[in-house]
Amino acid sequence: MSEILQQLSHCVEFGKIDKASPYPPDLKGQDGADEITKRALEEGIKPGDILEMALIPAMALVGDKFSRKVIYVPQMLMAAKAMSGAMKHLKPFFQSGETLRKGKFIIGTVAGDLHDIGKNLVAMMIEGAGWEIIDLGVDVNTEKFLKAINDNPGAVIGLSALLTTTMENMKKTVEVIRGNYSGLNVLVGGAPVTMEYCQKINADFYSPDPQGAVNYLNQLS
Amino acid sequence: MIHKTFLFDFRDLNLTVEQIERAMGYPEGESHEPIYDIAARVMKEAEAICDLKAEYRIFENITFDPTNKKVTIGEVTFDIGKIIFGQIRKADSLALFTCTAGKGIGENSRRAMKESDLLEGYIYDVIGSEAVEAAADLMQNELEVEMSMEGRKITNRFSPGYCGWDVSQQHRLFSLLPGNFCGIKLTDSALMDPVKSISGIIGLGPDVRRMPYTCSLCDMKDCIYRRKG
Numbered sequence: 520m521s522e523i524l525q526q527l528s529h530c531v532e533f534g535k536i537d538k539a540s541p542y543p544p545d546l547k548g549q550d551g552a553d554e555i556t557k558r559a560l561e562e563g564i565k566p567g568d569i570l571e572m573a574l575i576p577a578m579a580l581v582g583d584k585f586s587r588k589v590i591y592v593p594q595m596l597m598a599a600k601a602m603s604g605a606m607k608h609l610k611p612f613f614q615s616g617e618t619l620r621k622g623k624f625i626i627g628t629v630a631g632d633l634h635d636i637g638k639n640l641v642a643m644m645i646e647g648a649g650w651e652i653i654d655l656g657v658d659v660n661t662e663k664f665l666k667a668i669n670d671n672p673g674a675v676i677g678l679s680a681l682l683t684t685t686m687e688n689m690k691k692t693v694e695v696i697r698g699n700y701s702g703l704n705v706l707v708g709g710a711p712v713t714m715e716y717c718q719k720i721n722a723d724f725y726s727p728d729p730q731g732a733v734n735y736l737n738q739l740s
Numbered sequence: 741m742i743h744k745t746f747l748f749d750f751r752d753l754n755l756t757v758e759q760i761e762r763a764m765g766y767p768e769g770e771s772h773e774p775i776y777d778i779a780a781r782v783m784k785e786a787e788a789i790c791d792l793k794a795e796y797r798i799f800e801n802i803t804f805d806p807t808n809k810k811v812t813i814g815e816v817t818f819d820i821g822k823i824i825f826g827q828i829r830k831a832d833s834l835a836l837f838t839c840t841a842g843k844g845i846g847e848n849s850r851r852a853m854k855e856s857d858l859l860e861g862y863i864y865d866v867i868g869s870e871a872v873e874a875a876a877d878l879m880q881n882e883l884e885v886e887m888s889m890e891g892r893k894i895t896n897r898f899s900p901g902y903c904g905w906d907v908s909q910q911h912r913l914f915s916l917l918p919g920n921f922c923g924i925k926l927t928d929s930a931l932m933d934p935v936k937s938i939s940g941i942i943g944l945g946p947d948v949r950r951m952p953y954t955c956s957l958c959d960m961k962d963c964i965y966r967r968k969g
Contacts, residue, residue: 534774541774542773542774543774544773591764591765591766591772592764592765592862593764593772593775593778593779593859593862593863594772594775596858596859596862597774597775597859599858600856600857600858600859603856630929631929631930631931632929632931633927633931633935635853636853636858636861636862636865639853639858640858643858658929682901682907683901684901684906684907684908684930685929
């Protein structure tokens, strides 16, 4: 990997967003993910290589460290923000079709539940793994999920719930999706959700952390 | 019917940045310099925007149904489940309470997230949660002192959505309180607005007790608070 991609990967892993970011202290005053990505493109490095060789490996390291409790949610969010600083330069290439992503991932917090931090975290990690995110927000009813699925054939679905009481709506959402579409992959997550519950409601996969979802999606792509 | 209202200043809560770090998952004694600095800054901003208020109302016309683990206040019946029932069944009266950190902290959290600053939004969210729980602790301590002067005690506080009490019964709880109690409104799905609010029940009487920690009584093995504890 070229030096510039190594620098970019390091910035994302440690949450160095741009030159103005004071963190991490050892990179103070130096370019961050924002400037380095811009420079990499100017030097002719392909957007796909920036994604595949710098951003995805960096976010995989972040996800792995989070799973092992080496870092916690705030550091993961810092890394995700640095990744966003890089991604904004790549988005035009995704939109033009010059650079392809691994697939589409529709995500939303189920009806009745307004919690979105866990959902946002998973969305950012999956975006960092090279997927296009269609974020439906919070308190998402089944009709909204069905419309998004209809508009994005073949997308993988992610359902989030934080409350034991709104898990019931997760079950209903899976039922309605299964009743209307066959062969779709549905992932579920959230603090009260377990693998046992995932199997009970006929979802395809549950992970207690975002990296598990990324690993699962990587097997599909 | 006794009804008390409390207004707290954010500084009354004595929240520390270390406490916020613990709530974000960092183990005791472990800190991360950038996160500490950001949390300290956000906490200063939270101090200015938190609007902490708590209220309780005490009801004496209560009846318990041991067979079905229900309690009735006036004409409103709650299916509180065996865990909460076991804790409050010896009460001679019940306090229904609400507590809020106000709209500002939740709005700042959402705004930061919308502007793609997930970290700041998350920290606002955590501070809001810690603040409302700390304010409820202060209210509960005041209630405990008040009761002790009459030779009576209090139980822990229990909220719909936890310990097997269905969150939808929040509507029943609010039906016993005056409109706009604590400035909180309920959504159709029984979530409170402002989001950084809590509500619930506390048992009162000479034969009840407040326990330091009740998770061992609970059969919700995946409850987020059990994991946190």
